[in-house]
Amino acid sequence: MRALVWGEVEDILVGATILGSGGGGGFAYGMDQMRRIYDSGRVVTLAAPEEISADVVVACPYAVGAMTTAEVDPYGDRPFAAEHPSVLAVRALGEHIGRDLGALICGELGGSSVADAFYPAAVLGVPIVDADPVGRAVPEVQHSMFSIHGLPISPFSVVNEIGDTAIFTTVADDERAEALIRALAVASRNAVWVADHALPWSNLRDIAVLGTISLAERVGRARRESVEAAQDVADAVAAAVDGVVVFRGIVTSSDWRDAEGFTVGETTIEGADAWAPSTFRVWFKNENLLTWRDGVPDVTCPDLICILDGDGVPVTNPGVVKGSHVSVVAFPSASQWRTPEGIKSLGPSHFGFDVDFVPVELRHQV
DSSP states (O other): OEEOOHHHHHHHHHHHHHHTTTOSSOHHHHHHHHHHHHHTTOOOEEEOGGGSOTTOEEEEEEEEEOSSOOSSOTTTTOOOOSSOHHHHHHHHHHHHHTOOOOEEOOSSOSHHHHHHHHHHHHHHTOOEESEESSSSOOSSTTOSHHHHTTOOOOSEEEEOTTOOEEEESOOSOHHHHHHHHHHHHHTTTTEEEEEEEEEEHHHHTTTSEETHHHHHHHHHHHHHHHHHTTOOHHHHHHHHTTOEEEEEEEEEEEEEEEETTEEEEEEEEEEOGGGTTOEEEEEEESEEEEEEETTEEEEETTSEEEEEETTSOBOOTTOOOTTOEEEEEEEOOOGGGGSHHHHHHHSGGGGTOOOOOOOHHHHSOO
């Protein structure tokens, strides 16, 4: 096991934001949460998958909601909970099942998604497993290897910022879990924290996408070192994960709306230099999920689509600024997503598009 120093945590959060594909929460939020942890003298401990005993009960904490805060504040003058909701959710689940939780696993990759697991792990003094059930960020609860392989999500806990707590002892399936959790998020400023899948590691280890926290660290390190060396950040980040720069240009529009607990919209980029005069469109539902170049489908989910600004900083939705110079980097998704079950769950058709999934390396030289 490795006690992470601050620089390693920062690299991980940067890399997770890139691999979060425009979603997975904001980097600034994740940094703030981790700074609170390290300023308090606590640290995050990262464990390799083989370092976790088969009988250790592992839980998965994460946040659910839109990438924007609701305009209407439902809380009034009610105070926020004294502890972070991620900690409350993990504690509530452990108390409900009557078992000690020996480790936590991130729900997905993203600037705040990683912090939402790192934070309670540090507070409770348990390690983070170097894995997650997704290998990227995803918009819906059922977009998970745990769901695809039929692991029961219940019981699970849901907690909001003022400490309202719900325990779901059973749900019909993960789609119902998504609907129920999303409804609570809509009633809670578009944000709730969940802890689920409290199971022995032996039930999770052959299903999870392994090594993803180390992968995020490698991506974040590649970005940092390229900035220090005044190299092209997009090229360096792409090379770190067998990715490819698929477009560069200037943002001409980025329109979005809050839709039932999701941030849904589209970004349009006019090509520059070698990419002129093409036009590139990116559709997102929290995460960037589909792209078109000159009206022809290009990179499609479940592959990863990340937008970097002119300084090589990953942009999360809906923070793409009109007039900014950006690069679009695409990465192959984890192999588990490229199965028929994975494509059915997280492919274009799930989001209502009559578009086939085509691996990014078949359209671009990776």
